[in-house]
Amino acid sequence: MPTSISCDVLIIGGGAVGTSVARGVAERGGDAMLLEAASIGNGSTAKAAGMFRSQFSTLETAHFAARSVPVFEALERQIGIGLHQPGYLLLGGADYREKLEQAADNAERFDTPVTRYEGQECRNRLPTLCDDAVSFGTEVTTDGYADPYLFATAQAQAVREAGATIHTNTPVTDLSISDGRIEAVTAGDLCIRPQTVVNAAGVWAPRICSMAGVSLPISPIRTFAVTSPVSLDDSPMVLSLDHNVYYREEPGGGSLIGGPISGQTADPDAYDGSVSLDILLELGERVARVDSRFVDMEIERSWAGLKAATPDGMPIIGAHTAVPNLITAAGYNGHGFMLSPGVGEAVSALALGESPFVSLSPFSPARFADRDSQNQHTRIGLS
Structure with a gap:
């Protein structure tokens, strides 16, 4: 019989974004739990080029970047993440x-x-x-580059030091919905009852959303x-x-x-x-x-x-109207690593009911609700 546990915020995905969100929740005093289907930093993060930049044509994305660079620099001083x-x-x-x-x-x-x-x-x-x-x-x-795997594992270490729990090799297999909200998440032999779920599963994010009956254009x-x-x-x-x-x-x-x-x-x-x-x-x-x-x-x-x-080259960050305690933080069009500390800071605040340092409205999942074309943005973009 599955072990039943509860938490404030359940984060799905142990890459650069997921570990950053989990760290943000834990350091804000929230009860965080992170689930990773394989090992930390093992997915798209491990194959990223690790480059980061400050220039984006969308002001809010530039704000994420501005909050991210100091985190890269601090982790390099503290633990070493291959920063150049x-x-x-x-x-x-x-x-x-x-x-x-x-x-x-x-x-x-x-x-x-x-x-x-x-x-x-x-x-x-x-x-x-x-x-x-x-x-x-x-x-x-x-601007520069670092080792994305070392970054994700460093963030995971900070998550544990802040008192949060990480479960690796624990894929999510089911989301139970009651009255339009996620009531329970099944993963391995765990049945988790979170207040809020953050879907930071990267290219697997649509699969997680589909378990809640939500379509995600990634x-x-x-x-x-x-x-x-x-x-x-x-x-x-x-x-x-x-x-x-x-x-x-x-x-x-x-x-x-x-x-x-x-x-x-x-x-x-x-x-x-x-x-x-x-x-x-x-x-x-x-x-x-x-x-x-x-x-x-x-x-x-x-x-x-x-x-x-995504269809417009911008990430999808925010709660879903149909399932308001499900927050997606995915679809970075190749910019996930470079924005992850800033995104982690903003999404952790949102997940705990606080106001993020930046408006997330340009990234809302709702912007695709009436869009017929789902053609994906495939060039390297500045958004």
């Missing part, structure tokens, strides 16, 4: 100038210094830049990354919006290149983690059109991950 801060240079042609300007303005709203470059100044900043179409660029020198989209021996010589990380590709240094030498290739969906439980030759060639051609150092580059490793894509 070479800066992040965002590049675009004329079509992207307005969004880049908005993203820079938003970062500056939170006291983050941003340097703006016109076309030739971009080439002066990055002499190996070979994309003549670039007309504008912005850079934040404190699709698992394959994304790809490769490593190369090409040295970046302390260059900043780079995102080319025109070519839908990013690259950064690797801490042991060489470089990492990544980006989505198509809107190809996959089963998160049984997707192909390998990268075909045509995708390798496409990714190599994209980055070589941006930076001359990657012309005829060799490839050392390659892998495929999944991002939780």
Whole structure:
């Protein structure tokens, strides 16, 4: 017979977002419990590139980012999460100038210094830049990358130290609904009776919502990354919006290149983690059109991950009208790791009935209620 227990807030998903929410609840004095179907940081988090940036074209997302960077820096001092801060240079042609300007303005709203470059100044900043179409660029020198797995496990350690409970290898199998609310959650040999449930299950989030009879417009989209021996010589990380590709240094030498290739969906439980030759060639051609150092580059490793894509490129964060004690915090379109500390802070407040530091209305699940098209946003976005 299942063991019956109760808690204030039950968090489903032990990745970067789930552990951040659980930490926030526990440190606010709430009785938190986290369920992870496998091990901490084992899902999409483990295959993320680990990059973070301060510039987003949506003010609220930029606010998440501004609250996240200090957490990365603090964890690096306290425990070590592989933090490097070479800066992040965002590049675009004329079509992207307005969004880049908005993203820079938003970062500056939170006291983050941003340097703006016109076309030739971009080439002066990055002499190996070979994309003549670039007309504008912005850079934040404190942006960088860390190890997402080390981050998630560090957050989980903080969760335990704050007195919360984590159950790994404990997949959720059922949500019991009574009078429009989640009454109980079945997971393994546990029957949990929470006041509030936070669905931070990433690409598995639609499956959790479906157990409550709620539709969630998130699709698992394959994304790809490769490593190369090409040295970046302390260059900043780079995102080319025109070519839908990013690259950064690797801490042991060489470089990492990544980006989505198509809107190809996959089963998160049984997707192909390998990268075909045509995708390798496409990714190599994209980055070589941006930076001359990657012309005829060799490839050392390659892998495929999944991002939780939404129709408008923005995450889904908030309670569901039909099931008000179910809060979803998922659908970050590849930005989950970089926003996770800020999201964790906001969602933990919401779950405990407090006011978050930022308005969550732009991310509400209700924004998709009357939308016919469920086409997913598959480019690297600034939202």
